[in-house]
Amino acid sequence: MNILENLTVITMTIWTQRKLAYGLLLIVCSVMLFSCNEKKAEEKEEEEKPQTEVALNESQYKTVGIETGFVENRNLNKVIKANGYTTVPPQNSAEVSTLIGGTVKDIFVLEGTFVNKGKVLATIQNLEVIEMQEDYHSATANIEYLQLEYNRQKTLSDENVNPRKVFQEVKSKLAAERARAQAAKNKLDALHVSTKGSTSLVPIVAPISGYVGNIKIAKGAYAQTGITLFEVVDNSQMHLDLNVYEKDLGSISIGQVIDFVLTNQSNKSIKGKIFGINKSFSNESKTVAVHAKIESDDAKGLIPGMYVSANINITNATVPALPKDAVVRNADKYFVFVQEEEHAEHKSEEEKTHEKETHFKAIEVIPGTTDLGFTEVKFVDKIDPDAKIVTKGAFYLLSAMKGGGEHGH
Structure with missing residues (x-):
């Protein structure tokens, strides 16, 4: 019986020791796991820290x-950046056409040639011009005759020799011929054709002084009315049209100085000055056109339609x-x-x-x-x-x- 009790005690002791060992092992594993997690968190934190x-x-x-x-x-200028292009005022650009159709007889200029106002660029031929001149000459001849008849009938009418009705008829015919002669003269003047002589040639003249742009006709071709034959541009009043966004409008005012460069030639800066600001938006771009004048000396070599990048100088501060x-x-x-x-x-x-x-x-x-x-x-x-x-x-x-x-x- 003592032997059995001893065995039982020994068994219980071994079992208790095993439980204690398992418990200690579990505690050690937990501590190690916690330490690893903490180390990984620290490493992760270090990795996320930006490199500076x-x-x-x-x-x-x-x-x-x-x-x-x-x-x-x-000392720097605060600037507003804007894009745009070079252009000229409407009165400095002309598209030349003809008021009467005809066959191109001669062309006297080349593209890029400078011409003065009134210079003949080309001539066209139209036989209707001869009829206009004949109408004018006929009317002026009738006027000479009717003027004499008018004077005679007026004298007779004043002396009550002839009925006044005859005098009124002569007076009416004289007025009609004068109107016909004036109408024929106006037509010839509009075509730049002389009232003297007889010709079928109509000169095409430059309406402004400037450089000849595109020539859109050829010798022997038929020139139609309302179709552009030549372009003439006066670059002496060159200016910029800049597109400024709505958010910047409050900072823009007339007189501000701008610096701009040609988009494809950024090695040279040119100065200008704002002289006008539009009061309406351009299409759907939500931009307003700002106009800037370019000094004549700086405008040399510029042609309309060149794209530019500009800085509008707003303020100056240190x-x-x-x-x-x-x-x-x-x-x-x-x-x-x-x-x-x-x-x-x-x-x-x-x-x-x-x-x-x-x-x-x-x-x-x-x-x-x-x-x-x-x-x-x-x-x-x-x-x-x-x-x-x-x-x-x-x-x-x-x-x-x-x-x-x-x-x-």
Whole structure:
């Protein structure tokens, strides 16, 4: 019986020890699992932390050509950007046509030729012109006869020799012939044809002084009425038509100076001055046409229809600024790179064998007006006024930072 009791006690003891061991194992596993999860969370947090620093060794620094500078106070113009095209006032552009159809006899000019007002550009032939001249000559001849008859009948009528009715008939015929002669003369004058002599040729003359544009007729072709034969443009009053959006209209006023460049020739800036602002929107673009005059000397070489990009100068202010290449964009934010100061540290012999490194930190800024190669900057966080800011090579630093930051040794 004692033996059985001893066995029972031993069994219970072993069972209790096993339960205790399992409990301890469970506690250890829980602690390890918690530690792993915490470590992963820390790693994840570190991974999500944005990279804001980059380092270059001496070789990279020289190869990239890094240059630094300081924030400067610059006198910059606030500008409104607008696109448009060159044009001339309506009175400085003419489309030349003919009032009477006919066959083109001669063309006396070439495209690009400068002509004065009244210059004969071409002649067309139409036999109806001869009839107009005959009508005029006939009417003037009748007027001479009827004028004499009028004078005679008036004298007789005043002396009561002839009935007054005869005098009234002569007077009526004289007035009719004078009207016919005037009508024939008006037609010939409109066609620039002389009332003297007899000709079938109608001259096509320049209505304004300027340069001949497109010539749309050929010798021997039939010129129809109402169809443009020539274009003549006077470029001396060249101006710009700029499209300004509704949100910017409140800042635009007459007299403001603009700087513009030709879209396809951006190497030369030309100045102008606003002289007119439309009072209605252009079609569905929600823009208003703003007219700017170009000085005559600057207008040389310009032709109507050339597209331009313009800056309308609104205000002038002194603001903190950096060269525009110092400001780089990453996603929807803008940054500049500040060169960090070297810290005196104890380095091992192995570290001293490596090339010297220069560290840069990306600092967020809010860009403002860009003018004359400089951009206004406002720092999100305050920085040292004497901080060295990268003015050349910032884009390379941004690429290096996005690619993983510091270079590998």
